[in-house]
Amino acid sequence: MTRRSLGALLAAVLLGSALTTAGEAAARLRVVATIPDLAALTEAVGGDRVTVDVLARAGQNPHDLEIRPSLMVKLRRADALVVNGLDLDQWADAVIRGASNAGVVPGAPGHIDASRGVPVLDVPAGRVDRSMGDVHPRGNPHYTLDPGLAAVVTQNILEGLARVAPAERPVFERQRQAFLERLDGAMPGWQARLAPVRDARIVVYHNNFVYFLRRFGLTQVGTIEDRPGIPPSPAHLARLIGTLRDGRRPLLVVAEPWNDQRLAARLAEEAGGRLVVLNPKPGASRGGDAYLAAVEANVEALARAMRRDPS
Ligand SMILES: [Zn+2]
Known part of the structure; x- marks a missing residue:
């Protein structure tokens, strides 16, 4: 196959997939989450009204992600960004700057800090400096691992998604509720085991x-x-x-x-x-x-x- 015909084929394939998904994709919010837990919880709230992309994949240490241009590309056209906060994913700041997307900068409606209202543990008592290692200066940021905090986290996600798409709020609320009911159903089993x-x-x-x-x-x-x-x-x-x-x-x-x-x-x-x-x-x-x-x-x-x- 010549390079030109290959290019034409590729274009046709891309166009075809664009046409078949354009209808649904237009209605879906594009959301980026910094870590896999938050991506999963965002999908739990957003359901089929969102497509969620993640910056730090599972198996990658979420503390110090290497900033690559591909991450900025992911964020460039996002409607919302869900961050962990508490300085875990500080590297997201550089991704945000590189993406030049005003909709997801801190303070914008599409910037969702999932840590709001989380009762933070391990807040350092004294001054923190680099000699102490990579201490999280605002307390322990690993709250997403606790299923008991999923209600707080998904509430933050719900508020953020509803800021970007107010008409969808009832859908998000329903989906969040259904998810939390399943989680509550699983909790006694986890406790027992x-x-x-x-x-x-x-x-x-x-x-x-x-x-x-x-x-x-x-x-x-x-x-x-x-x-x-x-x-x-x-x-x-x-x-x-x-x-x-x-x-x-x-x-x-x-x-x-x-x-x-x-x-x-x-x-x-x-x-x-x-x-x-x-x-x-x-x-x-x-x-x-x-x-x-x-x-x-x-x-x-x-x-x-x-x-x-x-x-
Ligand atoms: Zn840590």
Whole structure:
């Protein structure tokens, strides 16, 4: 095939797909979320009235995303942007500047900060400086991992989407309500399956799980990182292992896919604990299902580690 005919074919294909989707796409809001949890929760509220794109994909550390032009392209034509806030996704500021989209800059109707009204944990008491590592100066930003805060987060998303598309508010409200009912239905099961994990001591690689652990009454006894975002010092690790070694309660060491797995596994082994990897890549589900599946996967991984099942 010549280059010209290939080009013509490609144009025809693109035109064809543009024509078939133009009707629905015109009615849909284009929303971008910074992290996968927020993308899923936005789909839960927006349903088929939105198309949601995500900047930091699952499996990418949401703390320090590399800013690429492709991210700015995603945001250029967006009607709304959902950010985590609390300085987790500060890199979004550079993406916003690069996208030159006045509709999604901070203060614009299409800029949705999902953290509004979240009761923030771990707010540093004193002054924060770089020598302390990547400390989140406004408190722990990892609230989306707690399904108990989904009501607050989806309320923020609903308000934001309704600012951009006021006529759709009743639809968003209905969809949010339906999602929260399913979440509430799943909550007692999660609580029950995590009840045995309350006997365990939990060490986390990075301080990502305070909201989740608190929701389910689980006990965090240490972090592998002594300064957030910085590889731990040998002295800290030795001290940590020393404090963990002769505990009578079971020990679970929690890491995420982007952490140093070998280090986490070594620590678990030396301290007599079990390694649990949370936040796996989500499966094929989307929207509210994807959010519920992500919580489900974390619950199951912890419960399984506690049962000491082989896989
Ligand atoms: Zn963090």
